[in-house]
Amino acid sequence: MRHNYLRGGWVASPFLGFWLLTALPAASQDMARVRQTLTVLTSKRLHGRGYTHRGDQRAAAYLAKRFKTLGLKSWTKKYRQPFPLAVNTFPGALSVTLGKHVLRPGKDFIPDPTSGSLQEKLAVVYFDTLAFTDPVSLSKLLQQDLRHTAVVYSQAVQARLAQRPELVAKLTQASAVVVLTTDKLTASVAATQRGQARLIVRAAAWPTREAWLSLNIEANLLPRYVTQNVLGYVPGTAVPDSFVVVAAHYDHLGELGRKAYFPGANDNASGTAMLLELAAYFAQPAHRLRYSVAFIGFSGEEAGLLGSQFFVHQPTIPLANIRFLLNLDLVGTGAEGITVVNGKVHAAEFQLLQQLNSESGAIGSIAARGQAANSDHFPFSEYQVPAFFWYTRGGTAAYHDVHDQAPQLPLTLFPQVFDLAKRFLTKITRTL
Numbered sequence: 001m002r003h004n005y006l007r008g009g010w011v012a013s014p015f016l017g018f019w020l021l022t023a024l025p026a027a028s029q030d031m032a033r034v035r036q037t038l039t040v041l042t043s044k045r046l047h048g049r050g051y052t053h054r055g056d057q058r059a060a061a062y063l064a065k066r067f068k069t070l071g072l073k074s075w076t077k078k079y080r081q082p083f084p085l086a087v088n089t090f091p092g093a094l095s096v097t098l099g100k101h102v103l104r105p106g107k108d109f110i111p112d113p114t115s116g117s118l119q120e121k122l123a124v125v126y127f128d129t130l131a132f133t134d135p136v137s138l139s140k141l142l143q144q145d146l147r148h149t150a151v152v153y154s155q156a157v158q159a160r161l162a163q164r165p166e167l168v169a170k171l172t173q174a175s176a177v178v179v180l181t182t183d184k185l186t187a188s189v190a191a192t193q194r195g196q197a198r199l200i201v202r203a204a205a206w207p208t209r210e211a212w213l214s215l216n217i218e219a220n221l222l223p224r225y226v227t228q229n230v231l232g233y234v235p236g237t238a239v240p241d242s243f244v245v246v247a248a249h250y251d252h253l254g255e256l257g258r259k260a261y262f263p264g265a266n267d268n269a270s271g272t273a274m275l276l277e278l279a280a281y282f283a284q285p286a287h288r289l290r291y292s293v294a295f296i297g298f299s300g301e302e303a304g305l306l307g308s309q310f311f312v313h314q315p316t317i318p319l320a321n322i323r324f325l326l327n328l329d330l331v332g333t334g335a336e337g338i339t340v341v342n343g344k345v346h347a348a349e350f351q352l353l354q355q356l357n358s359e360s361g362a363i364g365s366i367a368a369r370g371q372a373a374n375s376d377h378f379p380f381s382e383y384q385v386p387a388f389f390w391y392t393r394g395g396t397a398a399y400h401d402v403h404d405q406a407p408q409l410p411l412t413l414f415p416q417v418f419d420l421a422k423r424f425l426t427k428i429t430r431t432l
Contacts, residue, residue, distance in 0.1 A: 030277070031411070031414070031415065033277070034273050034274075034277060034411065034414060035406070035411075037269070037272070037273040037276060038265055038269050038270070038273055038332075038406040038409065039406055040062060041059065041062070041250070041264075041265075041269035041272060041273070041406075042263035042264060042265050042269050042405065042406040044261060045058065046058050046059050046062070047254060047255050047261060048252050048253055048254040048255050048261035048262040048263065048264060049250060049251050049252040049254070049264060049269075050087075050089070050189075050251065050252060050253055050254015050255060050261075050262070050302075051087045051089050051222060051225050051227065051254055052089045052090070052091040052220075052254050052255045053091065053255070055254055055255070056227045056228070056251055056299055057227075057228070059250050059251070060080060060227075060228050060230050060250070060297070060299070063079070063230040063250060063272070063276075063297045064078055064079040064080065064230055066276055066279075067079050067230070067232040067279065067295070070232075070276075070279050070280055070283045071283055072232030072233060072234060072279060072283060072295065073232060073233050073234070073235060074231070074232050074233075075231065075233070075316040075317070076231070076316065079230050079231060079232050080228040080229070080230060081228055081229040081230075081231055081310070081311065081314070081316065082226050082227070082228045083226070083227065083228065083229070083299075083300070083306070083307065083310040083314075084224045084225065084226050084227075085191070085224075085225055085227060085300050085303055085306050086191040086192070086221070086222065086223050086224065086225070087189060087190070087191060087221075087222050087225055087303055088113060088114060088115070088189075088190045088191070088192065088193045088219060088220070088221050088222075089219070089220045089221075089222060089254060089255075090111055090115075090217070090218065090219055090220070090254075090255065090256055090257055091218065091220050091255065091257075092218035092220075092257060092258065093119070093216045093217065093218040093257060093258075094111065094216070094217055094218065094256055094257025094258070094259075094260075095214075095215070095216045095217075095257075096108075096109055096199065096201075096213070096214070096215055096217075097213070097214040097215075098206060098210045098213055099208070099210040099211075099212060101210075103201065103205055104205075104260075105256040105257055105259060105260040106185070106256050106260035106261075106262075106401070106402035107185075107202075107260075107402065108201060108202055108205035109185070109199050109200060109201040109202065109205065110185045110187050110199070110200050110256065111197075111198065111199055111200075111217060111219070111256070112177075112179075112190075112194075112198035112199065112200060113187070113188050113189055113190035114190045114192055114193055114194045114198060115193070115194065115196075115197050115198040115199065115217060115219050116193050116194050116195050116196055116197055116198075116217075116219050117197070117217055117218055117219045117220075118175060118176060118196075118197035118215050118216075118217050119215065119216045119217070120148070120175060120214075120215060121212060121213070121214045121215075122148060122149055122150040122175055122176055122212065122213050122214075122215065123148065123149045123150070123211065123212060124149070124150050124152055124209075124210060124211055124212060124213050125144065125146060125149045125150070125151050125152065125174070126152050126153070126209060127141065127151055127152065127153040127157060128153065128154070128157065129154075129156055129157055129160065131164070131167065132160055132163065132164065138164075138167075141167070141170065142166060142167075142170055145173075146170065146171070146173040146174040147173060147174075147175065148175055149174050149175060149176075150174065150175065150176040150177070150178055150197075150213045150215070151171055151174040151176070151177050151178070152177075152178040152180065152206075153177075153178075153179065153180070154179070154180050154181075154203070155179065155180070155181050155182065155183070158179050172196065174196065175196065175197065176196065176197040176198065176199065176213070176215060177196060177197075177198045177199070178198075178199045178200075178201055178206075178213070179198075179199070179200050179201070180201055180202075180203040180206055181200055181201070181202060181203060182202075182203050182204075184397070184401060185200060185202060185401055186399065186400045186401060187253050187256075187262065187400045187401065188253070188302070188400065189253060189254075189302045189303045189304075191303065191304070192221070193219055193221040197215055197217050197219075199215075218257070227251070227299040227300055227307070228299055229296060229297065229298050229299055229307045229310070229311060230250070230296070230297040230299075231294065231295065231296045231297070231316060232279070232294070232295050233292050233293060233294040233295065234279070234282050234283050234288060234289075234292060234293045234295075235288075235292050236288070236289055236290055236291040236292040236293070236429075237288050237289065237290055238290040238291075239290055239291050239292075240291075240292050241292070241321055242291040242292065242321055242323050243291055243292045243293070243294050243317055243321055243322050243323065244289070244291050244292075244293055244294070244322070244323055244324050244325070244326070244425050244428060244429060245293075245294045245295075245296060245322055245324070245325040245326070246275050246278050246279070246293065246294070246295050246296070246325075246326050246328070246421075246425070247275070247295075247296045247297075247298060247308070247325060247326070247327045247328070247376050247377070248268055248271035248272045248274065248275040248296075248297060248298070248327065248328045248329060248376075249268050249271070249272075249297070249298040249299070249300075249301030249302070249307065249308075249329065249375070249376055250268065250269075250272045250297040250298070250299065251298070251299045251300060251301055251302055251303075251307070252264030252267065252268070252269075252302060253302055253400060256402075260402055261402070262400070262401070262402060262404065263402070263404055263405045263406065264404055265332060265398075265404050265405050265406040265408070265409045266330050266331075266332040266333065266396060266398065266399070266404050266409055267329070267330055267399060267400065267404060268301070268328075268329050268330060269332075269406065270328075270330065270331045270332030270409065270411070270414070271327075271328035271329045271330065271331050272297060274328050274331055274414065274417065274418055274421070275295055275297065275328060277418055278293075278295070278418070278421060278422060278425075279293075279295045281422055282422070282425075287422075287426075289425070289426060289429045290429045290430065291323060291429045293425070294317065294322075296311065298311070298376045301329075301375065301376055305373070305375070305376055305378060305379060307376065308376035308377075308378070308379045308380065309379045311379070312379045312380060312382070312383050312385075319380070319383050319385050322380070322385045322386075323386070323428070323429070323432045324349070324386050324387070324388075324425075324428050324432065325377060325380050325385055325386070325387040325388070326387070326388050326390065326421060326424070326425065327375055327376050327377035327387060327388065327389040327390070328389075328390055328421070329375045329376070329389060329390075329391055330391040330392060331390060331391060331392050331413075331414065331417055332392065332395075332396070332409040332410070332411055332414065333392045333393065333394055333395030333396050333409070333410055333411075333412055333413070334363075334392035334393065334394065334395060334410075334411075334412035334413025334414070334416070334417065335393070335394035335395040335410070335412050336365060336392075336393035336394030336395075337363055337364055337365025337366060337367065337392070337393055337394075337413075338363060338365070338366055338367070338390055338391065338392050338393065338413065338417060339366075339367045339368075339369055339390070339391055339392075339393055340353065340366060340367065340368050340369065340388050340389070340390055341369045341370075341371070341372050341374065341375070341377065341388065341389035341390075341391075342369070342370070342371055342377065342381060342386075342387055342388050342389060343366075343367070343368025343369055343388065344368045344369060344370045345370060345371055345381075346386055346387075346388065349386065349388065349428065350368050350388075352424070352427060352428065352431070353366065353388075353420070353424055354366060356420060356423050356424055356427065357420055360416075360419070360420075362413075362416035362419065362420065363413060363416050363417070363420065365393075367393075372389075374389070375389045375391075376389075377389040390417065390421075392412070392413055392417065394412075395410050395412050396408065396409065396410065
């Protein structure tokens with residue numbers, strides 16, 4: 001089935017009903033199709049849309065297949081724009097045993113994104129805040145041989161380490177470092193790897209002062225992994241060399257070894273699903289706009305907005321020809337309304353947005369923010385391309401963790417945000 005997936009052979013799989021559904025042009029956005037899209041994007045077979053087991057490439061193949069089915073034009077071969085990135089990954093073994101207690105990846109612990117590999121049973125050294133106030137405790141710790149040990153300390157210690165450079169230097173001697181947190185586990189991506197295993201563990205999962213810790217961590221640094229943006233467009237009817245752009249990053253955080261992965265339903269299967277719905281709408285002859293509409297699925301967003309940065313340096317269309325860009329990220333909730341990043345920068349366009357929403361009253365709260373480097377609109381803003389980034393507020397606490405799952409995503413305002421987006425893009429091509 002994996003071979004068939006990469007070859008576009010979903011029609012011979014359990015996804016037959018899904019492809020029949022997506023092959024049909026829709027007059028408006030279809031929530032059943034949205035749910036199916038989320039199911040595919042968050043499935044284990046896409047490996048968290050990260051960089052282990054070609055998860056990003058599988059997701060890109062899926063997007064490209066959808067673009068082709070919708071009849072989108074392409075500037076590049078198979079809708080791809082490849083680019084390299086460096087990324088630290090965890091593709092294999094990932095086990096942590098505290099005494100006789102086996103910790104669960106994603107639920108009890110996550111590796112620090114810069115963690116290196118290690119397979120060893122380690123003596124545990126506990127380090128508390130006394131070292132910051134008691135010279136004797138500090139001296140004892142600095143003289144201790146930390147080789148073949150795991151140093152364990154709390155968030156409170158972590159917050160104060162910068163005050164003691166000698167402690168930071170000493171900690172590099174340890175084979176492993178474990179930070180105990182009372183916050184939820186929130187993962188990220190790194191481009192580098194340390195020569196040391198590093199873990200973040202829920203304090204509640206480490207209830208006793210165990211003397212031994214067994215680790216088996218396989219970390220693989222990929223210094224030049226080739227990923228890809230996925231892009232297509234619908235030609236404009238009157239001014240085809242001018243564009244409005246709909247963007248959403250499709251990448252996510254990947255896997256935690258062989259047993260856990262990050263589904264990334266809200267972040268950002270939701271935005272990717274809305275991009276595909278807008279593509280289905282504007283690809284229909286009756287809904288084509290005066291300007292061309294480009295649809296870009298960015299990769300590398302979680303690694304530092306790398307896909308959008310690559311695009312602005314190697315654009316498939318002149319940036320000066322982009323009249324407006326709408327970036328969709330985290331749009332699967334909405335109990336508290338939506339926020340528009342750059343709403344305070346582009347006041348006229350934000351006023352238009354409010355006017356359109358007032359006509360329907362569908363969204364109770366639309367808040368404006370200033371500029372922020374928090375998603376793929378930002379590199380475009382840096383090049384003076386007018387851009388909004390929309391995200392919904394309220395409804396879920398799952399973010400960058402294993403709990404961001406499709407069945408739990410409420411999609412509270414998804415139809416309303418979709419409707420506002422299509423009306424906003426339609427209107428803006430008549431006014432700019």
